[in-house]
Amino acid sequence: ALGELDEAESLFTEVIRLNPKDHGAWLNRSITRKQTAESNHIEQLEYVRQHLDRNDPGNIQICYALAKELEDVGRHEESFEYLQEGSARRRQRLQYDIREDEQAMALIARGFDDERMKSQPPSHPSGRPVFILGLPRSGTTLVDRIISSHSQVASLGEHNTLAFVLMREADGVTSKEELIRRSTSIDFASLGRRYCDGIDGFADPAPRLIDKTPLNFLYLGLIRLAMPEAKIIHLRRRPMDVCYAIYKTLFRTGYPFSYSLQDVGRYYIAYSRLMEHWRRVAPAGFLDVDYEALIADQAGETRRMLDYLELEWEDNCLDFHRHRGAAATASAAQVRQPIYSSSVDLWRQYASQLAPFEAKLREHGINVDPSQ
Numbered sequence: 001a002l003g004e005l006d007e008a009e010s011l012f013t014e015v016i017r018l019n020p021k022d023h024g025a026w027l028n029r030s031i032t033r034k035q036t037a038e039s040n041h042i043e044q045l046e047y048v049r050q051h052l053d054r055n056d057p058g059n060i061q062i063c064y065a066l067a068k069e070l071e072d073v074g075r076h077e078e079s080f081e082y083l084q085e086g087s088a089r090r091r092q093r094l095q096y097d098i099r100e101d102e103q104a105m106a107l108i109a110r111g112f113d114d115e116r117m118k119s120q121p122p123s124h125p126s127g128r129p130v131f132i133l134g135l136p137r138s139g140t141t142l143v144d145r146i147i148s149s150h151s152q153v154a155s156l157g158e159h160n161t162l163a164f165v166l167m168r169e170a171d172g173v174t175s176k177e178e179l180i181r182r183s184t185s186i187d188f189a190s191l192g193r194r195y196c197d198g199i200d201g202f203a204d205p206a207p208r209l210i211d212k213t214p215l216n217f218l219y220l221g222l223i224r225l226a227m228p229e230a231k232i233i234h235l236r237r238r239p240m241d242v243c244y245a246i247y248k249t250l251f252r253t254g255y256p257f258s259y260s261l262q263d264v265g266r267y268y269i270a271y272s273r274l275m276e277h278w279r280r281v282a283p284a285g286f287l288d289v290d291y292e293a294l295i296a297d298q299a300g301e302t303r304r305m306l307d308y309l310e311l312e313w314e315d316n317c318l319d320f321h322r323h324r325g326a327a328a329t330a331s332a333a334q335v336r337q338p339i340y341s342s343s344v345d346l347w348r349q350y351a352s353q354l355a356p357f358e359a360k361l362r363e364h365g366i367n368v369d370p371s372q
Contacts, residue, residue: 005032023058030065035072042069060089064250076349083248091259098263104176105270109277111184112221117281124192127229130208133216134235136255137245139291144212145320154206158213161198192226220278224285231309232286239368243268244347261357269364298339
């Protein structure tokens, strides 16, 4: 999290020496750096895998570690096979129904319709919050690091303040559906005030505070009504790349849709429809930033974001990888490097394996290659 990656790798190696059955340490060591043909742990991981009981939950972490290291060294077919096995094992351990998330997003869109969004209920007048949101693995951590390198901005990372405050305002709800329905008519000014009091409680004096909770895209309408002066940056990434990136990540918590390609696809379709809805009912309500544009023109896109945030240019934002603050997300190691383009179109290494998934997105009107 602090970017001391060599020391972290050494410590994970020591953990494994002391307890070879700590399978999480094997995975964490694999993701600490990009492995090479000359230096990797593939042979050791395969040995561990062969000697694990079939029902041992450690198979999940070892499969993800193998998938990651094999991808690093260009053995893509083997990588995908381990990824499929690891994700299937993880999915089997979850009680999750994608239909609940699809229905929730559709209900949000109906509740926060054009009429609701054009109303002007009492709100909380604070421009301190900055929300960076989008799908996981879409570049939210990268943008968080860039912007929080500015002297007037600090990041609170990912936290549940908004969700907790909403639950308090919608007192007594017993289901997700009831919460969504009640959220359209709560006291928006109170919600905004309580949220700002909550982030003030982190005791950071910076004029702007970032909330980098990706799934806050679900609350975008709520944010606009409760805190109209808040800034919102939405990260977009090409569908196939972001869906593959989600699928190949073993998250610590959350994102139960990520362990099945069918679930990932259905979630992406529902998310895409909700974001189009927000663009219709809240025009100019947030800034879309394309991950690929940021990779291609870091300075230009950074300037565009700072202009949106009404902040003066600072060169520190280009050296975000030197920022010493902690990054406790799946991108913790990546954001310690300057911007790189190797993740753009990485999914094409698995084009044959992902062909049915690509076809399903196309069937639902998703432009899978916006570059064309």
